[in-house]
Amino acid sequence: MSFLNSLSFLGWGVLLSVPPLIVLLYFLKLKRAPLVVPSTYLWSRAIEDMHVNTIWQKLRRNILLWLQLLFVALLILAVLRPGNQAMQATQERLVLLIDQSASMNASVGSETRLEIAKRRATELIDGMSPESVAMIISFADEARVVQSYTNNRALLRRKLDQIQPTNRLTQLDEALQAASGLANPPQTYEEGNPNALGLAQPLEARLYLFTDGGVQLDSEFSLGNLKPEYIPVGNQRLPNNVGIVAFAADENPEQAGQIQAFAQLFNSSDDPQVFDLELFMEGDLLDARSDVELAPGATASVSFDVSRSVEDSIASGVLKLVMNIKDDLEIDNMAYAVFNTRKQSRILVITPGNDALELALETDEISEFARVRVENAEFLETETYRNLTETTAVDLVIYDRCKPEKMPMANTLFWGQLPPLETWKQGPLSSPVVLIDADETHPLVEWLELGEVLVAEGFQVTGPPGTLNLISSNLGSVMAIGQRLGFEDAVIGFEIVTATEDGKKLANTDWPRHLSFPMFIQNVVNYLGNAAGLNAQKSYLPGENIEIRTVVPYESITVEAPDQQRKSIRRGRQNTYQFTDSRDLGIYKVYEGEDRFVDQQFAVNLTSREESDLRVPDSLELGYEEVQAGQALELGRQEYWKWLLMLSLIILGVEWYIYNRRIYI
Amino acid sequence: MPRTPSQDLLSPQLLAQLERLELVTRKVFRGRMKGERRSQRKGQSVEFADFRNYVPGDDLRFIDWNLYARLDRLFLKLFLEEEDLHFYALVDCSRSMDFGEPSKLTFAKQLAASLGYIGLCRADRVKVESLASGLRSAAPSLRGKSSLRRLIDHVDQFTPGEDQGLLEGVRQFCLRNPGQGILVLITDLMDKSGYESALRLLVSQRIDVYVIHVLSQEEINPEVQGDLRLVDSEDQDQAEVTISRPLLQKYERTLRAFVGSARDFCAKRGITYLQTTSHQPIDQLVAHYLRQRGLVR
Numbered sequence: 001m002s003f004l005n006s007l008s009f010l011g012w013g014v015l016l017s018v019p020p021l022i023v024l025l026y027f028l029k030l031k032r033a034p035l036v037v038p039s040t041y042l043w044s045r046a047i048e049d050m051h052v053n054t055i056w057q058k059l060r061r062n063i064l065l066w067l068q069l070l071f072v073a074l075l076i077l078a079v080l081r082p083g084n085q086a087m088q089a090t091q092e093r094l095v096l097l098i099d100q101s102a103s104m105n106a107s108v109g110s111e112t113r114l115e116i117a118k119r120r121a122t123e124l125i126d127g128m129s130p131e132s133v134a135m136i137i138s139f140a141d142e143a144r145v146v147q148s149y150t151n152n153r154a155l156l157r158r159k160l161d162q163i164q165p166t167n168r169l170t171q172l173d174e175a176l177q178a179a180s181g182l183a184n185p186p187q188t189y190e191e192g193n194p195n196a197l198g199l200a201q202p203l204e205a206r207l208y209l210f211t212d213g214g215v216q217l218d219s220e221f222s223l224g225n226l227k228p229e230y231i232p233v234g235n236q237r238l239p240n241n242v243g244i245v246a247f248a249a250d251e252n253p254e255q256a257g258q259i260q261a262f263a264q265l266f267n268s269s270d271d272p273q274v275f276d277l278e279l280f281m282e283g284d285l286l287d288a289r290s291d292v293e294l295a296p297g298a299t300a301s302v303s304f305d306v307s308r309s310v311e312d313s314i315a316s317g318v319l320k321l322v323m324n325i326k327d328d329l330e331i332d333n334m335a336y337a338v339f340n341t342r343k344q345s346r347i348l349v350i351t352p353g354n355d356a357l358e359l360a361l362e363t364d365e366i367s368e369f370a371r372v373r374v375e376n377a378e379f380l381e382t383e384t385y386r387n388l389t390e391t392t393a394v395d396l397v398i399y400d401r402c403k404p405e406k407m408p409m410a411n412t413l414f415w416g417q418l419p420p421l422e423t424w425k426q427g428p429l430s431s432p433v434v435l436i437d438a439d440e441t442h443p444l445v446e447w448l449e450l451g452e453v454l455v456a457e458g459f460q461v462t463g464p465p466g467t468l469n470l471i472s473s474n475l476g477s478v479m480a481i482g483q484r485l486g487f488e489d490a491v492i493g494f495e496i497v498t499a500t501e502d503g504k505k506l507a508n509t510d511w512p513r514h515l516s517f518p519m520f521i522q523n524v525v526n527y528l529g530n531a532a533g534l535n536a537q538k539s540y541l542p543g544e545n546i547e548i549r550t551v552v553p554y555e556s557i558t559v560e561a562p563d564q565q566r567k568s569i570r571r572g573r574q575n576t577y578q579f580t581d582s583r584d585l586g587i588y589k590v591y592e593g594e595d596r597f598v599d600q601q602f603a604v605n606l607t608s609r610e611e612s613d614l615r616v617p618d619s620l621e622l623g624y625e626e627v628q629a630g631q632a633l634e635l636g637r638q639e640y641w642k643w644l645l646m647l648s649l650i651i652l653g654v655e656w657y658i659y660n661r662r663i664y665i
Numbered sequence: 666m667p668r669t670p671s672q673d674l675l676s677p678q679l680l681a682q683l684e685r686l687e688l689v690t691r692k693v694f695r696g697r698m699k700g701e702r703r704s705q706r707k708g709q710s711v712e713f714a715d716f717r718n719y720v721p722g723d724d725l726r727f728i729d730w731n732l733y734a735r736l737d738r739l740f741l742k743l744f745l746e747e748e749d750l751h752f753y754a755l756v757d758c759s760r761s762m763d764f765g766e767p768s769k770l771t772f773a774k775q776l777a778a779s780l781g782y783i784g785l786c787r788a789d790r791v792k793v794e795s796l797a798s799g800l801r802s803a804a805p806s807l808r809g810k811s812s813l814r815r816l817i818d819h820v821d822q823f824t825p826g827e828d829q830g831l832l833e834g835v836r837q838f839c840l841r842n843p844g845q846g847i848l849v850l851i852t853d854l855m856d857k858s859g860y861e862s863a864l865r866l867l868v869s870q871r872i873d874v875y876v877i878h879v880l881s882q883e884e885i886n887p888e889v890q891g892d893l894r895l896v897d898s899e900d901q902d903q904a905e906v907t908i909s910r911p912l913l914q915k916y917e918r919t920l921r922a923f924v925g926s927a928r929d930f931c932a933k934r935g936i937t938y939l940q941t942t943s944h945q946p947i948d949q950l951v952a953h954y955l956r957q958r959g960l961v962r
Contacts, residue, residue, distance in 0.1 A: 032894040032905055038761035038769075038884060039855035040897040040904040042923060046916040047906060 002130055004081040005153070015076055022068045067655040074648035083639035092132040093149065093203055095179040095226070096121050098163055099211035099233070101140040101170040102542070102611040106212070106234060106241065106328040113234040114165045117210035120231060124208060125156045135179070136160055140168035141543045143175035167331060167585050168543040169608055172215045176223075176622070179207055184224035209627070213617040214610040221623035230627040235616035240269040242294060242325055243332030243612025247539060247605060249319050249339070261304040261337060263321055267294040268613040275325035279304050282317045299609075318587050318601060332612045336587055336603035337539055345370040345529035348388060348410075351400035352377055353505070354497050356512035357415075360521040370525050377402045396529040401495055411488050411528040416495030416508075418461070424482070424491060427460030427475060433494055434474040443527045444481065444490065445470045448516045455509040458494030486553030486571065490528060539603045540582055546602065548577040554593040562586030562604075674778045674817055679948050683779055686951070686961040687787045688752055690847050690873045715743045751846025752784035753872070754793040755838055756823055760898045761855045763825035765881025765943035770825050772879055772943040773851040778820045779947055780849055783961060785810050792842065795823045796834025796852075803841065831856040835863040839870055849875045849960070853884075854927055857900065861930060868934045875960055876931055878924070878940040885920065885942060887913070 007015065037043065098121060104114040111119075125134060134156055136146040147159040183205040207226040212234045246264035267273050277289040287304045294300055319337040327333070347370050351357060361372045373394075379385050380402065388394050389408030397404075398413045403420050418424045433455035438445040450471065460475045463482035470490070471479035478493035495508045511517050540546050548569070550557060556570045557577050562584045569577045582588070582604045590600040606612075619628045675683075719728060719739035729742045754777035762770040777793045784791040785807060793816060794804040807816050829837075831852065848867060854860045854876075867874045895904045906912060924940050931938035937958050941950055955961050 032892045034894045034896050034903075035889060036896045036898050037887075038764040038853070038881065038898055039857075040895050040902050041855045041857055042884070042916060042919050043895050043904045043906060044902075045923070046912065046919040047904065 002083060004083070004126065004130070006081055006126065007079055011079075015079060018072050019069055022072065023065065064655060064659055067651055067658070071648050071651045071655065074644050074651065078641040078644035078648065081639055081641050082644075083641075092129065093183075093205035094124070094128065094132060094134040095183075095205050095207045096124065096134060096136045096160075097172075097175050097179060097207065097209045097211070098136065098138045098146075098160070099140070099170060099209075099215075100138045100163055100166050100168075101214070102165075102167045102331060102606050102608070103170070103212055103214055103329065103614055104233070105165050105167075105331060106239065106614050108234050108328070112165065113212050114163070117231075117233045118160055118163060120233070121160055121208070121210055122157055125153055125160070128153065136163075137175050137178050138163045139170075139172060139175035140166045141171045142168075143178050145178055166542070167583065167604075167606055169541060169611060170211070170214045170216060172217050172622075173221065176217075176221050176226075179205070180224060180226055183226045184222075209620065209622075211620075212614065213620065214613060215620055216610065217622065223623055223625055228622055228625065228627045230620045230629050232616045232618070232629045234614065235629070238270050239328050239614030239616075240271070241327045241329045241332070241612060241614045242267045242269070242273045242275060242323060243329065243609075244321060244323060244335040244605070244607060245299070245332075245609045245612055246607050247321055247335035247337055249337035259306040259339075261306065261319055261321070263302045263304075263335065264299060264607075265292070265294060265302065265323070266299045266609055266612050267296060268615055269327070270296050272296060273325065273327075275323055277302060278322045278324065279306075280320040280322065281306075283320075286319075318603070328614055329612065331585055332606050332608075334585075335539070335605040335607055338587065338601045338603045345396065345525055346394045347372045347396045347398065347525065347529050348394045349374045349398045349400065350377060350379055350402055351398070352402065352499065354400050356496055356517070357398070357400060357521070360512070360518045361525075363518060363522070365522060366525050370529055380404050396524070398524075401499075407484065407487075407489070409487070412490070413524055413528060414489065414491045416458075416492065418491060419489055421464075421484075423464035424489075425462045426493065427462075429457055429459050430475050431457035433458040433478060435478070436472045436474065438471050439469065442468060442470055442481070444523050445479070445520065446523065448520055448523075449514075450511075450516060453509060453511045453514055453516070455494050455511070456498075457508065461491045461493040463489075463491065488528060490524075539605050539607065541608060542582055542585060542604050542606060544582055544604075546579040546582055546588075548579055548590055548600065548602075550577070550592045550599070557593065558591040560589040560591070562588065674775050674820065675782065675947075679779065680782060680813075682948055682952065683782050684786050686783045686956075688750060688780070688784050688789060688847060689959055689962050690750060713742065713744055716740045717743060750784065750787070750789040751842075751844050752781065752789045752791045753838075753842060753846055753848040754780055754791075755835070755848060755850045755852075756793065756795045756820075757831065757834075757850075757852035758795040758797050758823050758825055759831075759853075759855070760826045761853055762879075763898070764883060767943055768825075769853055769879045769881050769943045770823065772945075772947075773877075774820045774823055775947045776851055776877065776950065777849070778817055779951055780955075780960075781807070781816050781820070782813055783951075785812055785816065790846075791816065793820050794838060794841075796831065796838070797829055830858065831860055832858065832863040832866070835866050839866060843870075845871045847873045847875065847960070849877060851877045851879060853879050853881075854923075855899075857902075860927065864930065864934065864936060868936065873937075874935075875937045875939070875958070876927075878927060878938065879943055880924075880940065881943045887916065 098114075098117055100114060104112065104117065106113050108116060121136075128134060128151070130151065133149040133151045134147075135149045136156060136159055138144050138146050146163060147156055150156065183203055204225045204227065207223070207228045209228060209230050210233055211230070212232065243266055244263055245266045246262065249259060249261040261279060263277070273294045274291055275294075277292055278285060279287040286306060289302060292300070292302065317339050319339070321335045321337075323333040325333060347361070349357065349361065349372060351374065353376070358374055360366075361370075361374075366372070375385075385404075389397065389404070389406075389410060392409045394408070394410045396411045396413065397408050398415065399417060400415045401417055403414065403417045405420060407419060407421065412419065418426050435450045435453050435455060438448045438450050440446050440448075455473075455478075458473070458475065458478050460473075461477050461480045463480045464484075467480045467482035469477040469480050471477065471492075475493070479490065481488055481490040483489075496512060498506045498508045500506055548557065548559070553571060556568050558566050558568050559579050559581075560566045561581070567579075567581055569579055572578050579588070585604055585606055588602050588604060589598045590602070591597070592599040617629075619626050621627075716729065716732070717740065719741050723741055727741050727743070729740045732738070732740045756770070756773045756777050758770060762768065762773060765772070781791040781793050788808060791807045791812070792804050804819060805812075805815060831854075835850075848870075850867070852860075856863075864874070864876065889908050892907045893905070895906060897903070928938050928940070930936075937960065939954060939958055941954070951961060
């Protein structure tokens with residue numbers, strides 16, 4: 001037999017004040033009316049036998065009082081919730097894993113799934129034996145130990161109550177690692193090591209997983225001493241949800257002048273769904289699709305073509321896709337896509353004369369987004385050059401077969417020449433150079449086919465630590481890119497045009513004749529020239545780590561979340577800013593430096609098929625084990641309070657009868 | 666016409682009825698004075714009663730010389746004796762007697778006066794006392810019909826609450842009145858210390874004891890309800906009761922047992938016991954019940 005406290009201090013105070021109150025009221029009530037009689041002689045003899053035992057006599061005389069006290073005592077006992085542990089009651093350890101991912105926001109009737117999970121977990125805590133301890137871990141894409149092992153039920157309940165819903169994905173690994181801490185201590189054993197005896201003993205624990213499924217496990221996890229119980233949340237009824245699982249917008253590569261928005265929609269309900277789609281640009285309705293029909297479990301793609309005729313207005317802006325449907329999960333019925341202002345890139349080219357390069361910089365695409373200024377080597381000595389390069393007035397300086405005395409405050413591309421820094425080294429001039437491969441993952445050299453490019457002579461390039469090798473050759477790296485105080489320096493170890501001693505120009509490579517050359521120049525303008533990279537900004541998932549780049553390396557930038565909260569971020573390595581606080585869905589605004597105007601925007605969308613899929617699985621695979629949905633909560637305690645309550649009601653009935661019939665026992 | 670105490674206690678009709686009665690005693694008592702009562706003793710009246718043999722020492726004046734002449738033997742002529750009777754009425758004046766409609770005390774006073782009047786009519790010596798008489802001036806010893814007013818005046822002075830307890834009252838009475846006669850004790854016997862020793866004391870005297878046990882209606886059939894704190898009128902003793910049917914039944918049984926034990930107690934000791942209620946008419950009581958009990962005839 002054990003007891004559970006289910007009342008607060010205040011509740012106990014009120015309850016315990018009832019018995020004294022009854023006694024008090026009883027004494028007040030027993031102000032008997034005095035009546036003078038000839039003699040109490042006969043009366044006394046009539047009630048004489050009651051005087052045999054005074055206490056017994058009082059007890060009998062106050063039978064109503066005793067019944068009332070008994071009634072209250074039974075109530076108090078019932079509130080104490082006496083019970084027997086139906087299962088073994090010895091020192092159980094419980095680990096409660098509460099899913100707080102986005103899909104737990106789904107409503108089931110009047111409650112959300114998270115509220116149901118919390119309620120059921122509370123029931124479990126209430127049913128704990130006093131010797132048991134419990135631990136609460138909440139998890140979405142990352143886990144948090146809300147409360148470590150304790151047997152303090154009030155604390156557990158309070159901490160449980162503090163778990164808030166998130167918009168994040170579901171990732172179980174971290175939560176399981178945290179849960180298995182005590183259950184599966186690291187076992188390292190050395191033969192003959194006396195310290196091995198001090199290793200922690202594994203403590204068996206019950207793992208209660210309150211989730212609606214959609215759980216992702218990256219690693220193979222062994223549960224070890226954890227005894228898992230999967231408690232599905234939200235399987236009371238079939239879900240009804242349609243969600244946007246992908247949304248992106250970009251320029252139509254086939255048809256310049258058009259912006260294309262793609263959306264992928266997923267129906268996780270068991271009924272076909274019909275709804276309207278609306279596309280907004282900065283709050284104005286741009287396009288709509290009515291009566292989009294989606295079969296049960298089906299995925300459909302929708303695309304919108306937005307004419308470039310409104311390009312001026314959409315050069316920078318926010319696209320919002322809204323699905324007009326009333327379903328269980330609201331947050332996946334909306335998605336954003338962001339276009340950032342395409343910046344004019346300022347490029348300074350210093351060359352003794354390079355027709356191929358100058359020609360490549362004059363394409364329509366480049367001239368639209370970049371202002372190119374070409375000067376010869378004498379320009380390096382002028383005051384104008386110093387003004388330009390010391391104030392970040394240019395984004396990129398291309399040095400063709402020349403080098404400055406001092407590195408400029410801009411990205412650089414050195415062609416056939418090393419930067420004036422000791423960290424850059426060159427190998428001996430060799431011939432021929434056979435280009436082998438380009439690092440296709442780097443935006444500077446992606447999509448380049450260099451296999452047929454011939455190079456007469458060149459040298460190997462090695463840069464400071466952290467330098468990336470972009471083009472490999474028989475000599476080694478002939479193109480590399482390295483970091484310098486928030487700027488990047490690219491160095492190419494061969495020239496395009498060589499000047500002979502008599503001043504005649506001689507082609508060193510046939511690269512300009514290949515299609516890859518203008519593409520490379522385009523990449524240089526886009527990447528090193530900061531020509532705003534992509535027009536359309538990538539959309540992120542909630543909780544994702546977001547890397548923000550700026551044109552100019554500011555000490556810090558400010559990010560404004562959708563809820564207007566601002567956060568300042570200091571510059572990290574490689575001229576990037578790491579934003580980790582992408583909890584909310586919506587548009588985040590970036591203010592660079594001290595700017596008062598928005599410089600960039602990015603969107604955080606819940607475009608996840610796992611979270612939009614509200615179907616609750618019957619079993620979960622945890623590592624090597626498959627866990628069936630259980631109803632373990634019923635196996636907890638056998639409680640007696642109902643019987644006590646019934647007994648107290650009977651007592652109340654007896655009291656009522658005695659009071660009315662004036663029975664004198 | 667001003668009310669007289671006699672009208673309060675005894676109505677003329679009752680007086681007329683009482684005049685025809687006389688008090689009777691089963692025991693032989695020597696009266697102090699000649700009375701109207703024919704004694705069971707042989708005496709010196711004119712009425713012949715019997716003869717008996719002469720024994721030396723007898724009064725020679727009563728020898729029947731005619732018979733001596735005829736039979737040559739000495740016989741004594743016996744005559745009936747007429748003598749008076751001592752009648753005592755002892756009224757319990759405790760506070761508990763002040764209950765009932767009419768009150769038990771009024772009833773007791775009426776009864777004492779009635780019996781006293783019977784005695785006065787027969788030239789008996791009548792003395793009506795209350796149990797508290799020891800605390801006051803002694804009661805007058807009355808004789809003759811003309812003493813009715815004094816008797817009633819005296820009885821009328823009895824007030825409730827001047828009691829000193831049944832036993833003490835009886836003891837005082839016995840000390841004051843060592844003589845023989847008839848004693849009518851009118852009481853409710855509600856004495857916490859018990860009535861037994863008082864009655865035993867009376868039995869030890871040479872008197873013919875009658876106990877008239879008066880109960881009021883509210884004692885026989887109490888009409889009470891609810892949670893009560895009963896206060897004893899005499900000693901302020903309190904008893905908290907919650908009136909219920911079973912309790913009333915219990916009370917009834919207790920009362921029956923009380924009356925029964927008193928009757929048994931008296932019967933065993935030769936005391937004539939009569940239980941009555943305060944609302945019983947006096948004439949009926951005297952003419953029927955007391956006559957049946959042999960107190961009057």
